[in-house]
Amino acid sequence: MAYNLKQVVAEKPSRFTSGHRMCAGCGAPPVARHILRALKPEDHAVVSCATGCMEVSTFIYPYTSWTDSFIHTAFENAAANIAGVEAAYVSLKRQGKLPQDHETKFIVFGGDGGTYDIGLQSLSGAMERGHDMVYVCYDNGAYMNTGIQRSSATPKFADTTTSPAGTKIPGKMQPRKDLTKVLAGHHLPYVGQTIAYMNFKDLYEKAEKAIYTKGPCFLNVLSPCPRGWGYPTDDLMLINKLAVETCYWPLYEIIDGKYVVNYKPKNKLPIEEFLKPQKRFKHMFKPGNEWMIEEFQKEVDTRWQELLDLEEMGNK
């Protein structure tokens, strides 16, 4: 059935409720909510969050924002946690101890700290073992929950509390890890990179594929943080748009090893457009620092071209 935003929102009530304590204007709740809307209403889910903003603010005892089962866990083992629950579910179902006509889906949400860095080993293990689960990384590009420390998802030159831009260093000194490609290297049935953009079609359709493709699937979703990135809270959707239109965050998927680029901007915007509204990149616009913008642009261009090449290779 073709995606229809109004119908999806009207007919599928939120499984991620109001009353959570994420910051005003946070980019992550709309992402998690829309991903859960991709579940069939009759299916149940078991959700777990790696330590992070979403974990600490959606499940503050004695309240939960999740209408599905939820398991608290630590930074490094969210994927292992859900993998274990999935294995138990498969076993109990085989033994006839669970109803055969009910489907349960297994979903992890982790921030970039819990996914790119601390939880990478358990994520890699769970994916390799082939559990029927979805791991969603909501990437806000730093450890926001603990005070904006750099992670391996933080882009080069970004000013964070552990990579402060000043006279000694120009912000973070290393380029961003490309986690989506790392997961692609696991040869999974489905890997998607997406964002909440326009009518959220890309996000919803990728979530649906990830949830209902059997086996281990991965979604990487850019999720802006007004505090950590330093832009006015109401600009959330503008920042998402600029991330896509500059090709900083390309929308693509890898289905059984085949790359598909889902959106190619007709007029690829210069990277300044994405950097300018964010305080973490402010120093890049000072006279004498033009080289930083040039280098950033070059990296974006290289990665974008690489992606187009990978897609083309698959078409041959």
Add this chain to the structure above:
Amino acid sequence: MQNKIDANTPWEEMTPGGDIYEAGNAKEFKTGSWRSMKPKYLSEKCTQCGLCFPVCPEDAIPVNKEQKREDFNYDYCKGCGVCAKVCPFHAIEME
């Protein structure tokens, strides 16, 4: 039961393992008091285009079965202004 638990509840009266038995009970925690700006819905200007439906982090824009949005739910709206910025028809004003 567990909604009455607060910082002064003795441990014997808490749920074993810190379990929460009621799905989605965070709804009882009203976050509307966080707000410093308030979105105002100008229904006469609204075309029900749907663009604001999914963007609210607080799920504070109710959408009914007829696929039409209703006025804001101020119990939860934190006043971030994201909805006002995406509306192409200026049907949401921050005040």
